[in-house]
Amino acid sequence: MPKVSPSFEEMVSTPLRASGVEILQINVGYRCNLECRHCHVQAGPQRSEAMTREVMEECLRVLRTTPLPTIDITGGSPELHPLFPWFVEECARLDRRLLVRSNGVLLLDEHCAPLLDLYMRSRVEIVLSLPHVDPQITDRQRGTGVFHRVIEAIRMLNARGYGIEGTGLPLTLVHNPAGAYLPGAQKALQSSYRAALRERYGISFTRLFSITNMPIGRYLEYLRRTDNYGDYMRTLIKAFNPESLKGLMCRSMVSVGWNGRLYDCDFNQMLGLPIDHSLPDHISGFDKERLVGREIVIGDHCFGCTAGSGSSCQGQVA
């Protein structure tokens, strides 16, 4: 990634430290049936990286012995991992807050029906990507026909009670910009999504996460190819908000890669920047006490999480 000025390190001036470990985010692999243009994972059908049963067992061991309140499973598309049904069932037994990030489209497959039954029984929170309520804009980013399949998936989930008030089955949608600009305020976007999806398709959801595109992976390639990289980085730097620092996700989570390696966040995972500063960086050496207060590995991509209202896998942070 080309250097920017000032660098993120200069901007924050003091080392960024974790304040706890509340979330274990587990990336089970990079395989996906889609190839979205904004994907920082660069996931796709050709990716073969997948978590082994041994690493999954290690994750479960850590979760059984450590009081981590939230398990957040992501990919690629987790449903494509052959061991995923077993793994999610084991996670569900631990009685924690459990989120699964899905591209939505796969949930329409018949073979996912038992998985959806399990999600419902275990109160798994489903998180689906829907970059825009305009079909053309979403399809431009995620592939032709994806928008209407996601709408169909939401309709099916609504029929099962997901995204319906009072059922206790949360359905979260994720917005991210379909181009080289920052996302708007999460609350305003949530209102416009809610109105548009109800009026046009009669469907509902629980809440919206608004996420800034990180200048890494496939999105970085797009920025550079279209000569938007410099402008985008200047926009991120200009929008740097010190208030966002205290809510950054890296301060309260640990990301586990498909091979068991530990990272401060999913973005560092994609950049090959494991947890550093002499700490064990593999799930087999997970030690919460040592991870709390650790110094976070930072880089200029971190400007993506600190712009405006801030951004995280849980939406805005400030």
Add this chain to the structure above:
Amino acid sequence: MGDYYEKKDLDDFENIGEYAPELGSKYFDYYGEAMKGGELTEREKALIALAVATTQKCPYCIDAYTNQCLSLGISPGEMTEAVHVGAAMVAGIVLAHSTQMRKIIKKKEM
């Protein structure tokens, strides 16, 4: 003399109060209040601002409010409709002013 309307000048907008800070500060307070969501949503206000920016031919405002509209999830179709509202208004205003012309014609012609 080739330096009018440089893109980087948009970043200088925050310094317009340089020689009159009190007035600058009052202006920015007013601007912030006027543009935030109230009885009209932030979205509606961004579309009005975009229409004004194009009719007033301000490249800085067009840049700022096109980005703002994109950030708010406003589609290119919606933005274009807003610009057409501005264009139709400007056309109407021009034509309405021809009333003056017609009045003079009627007075002067035999």
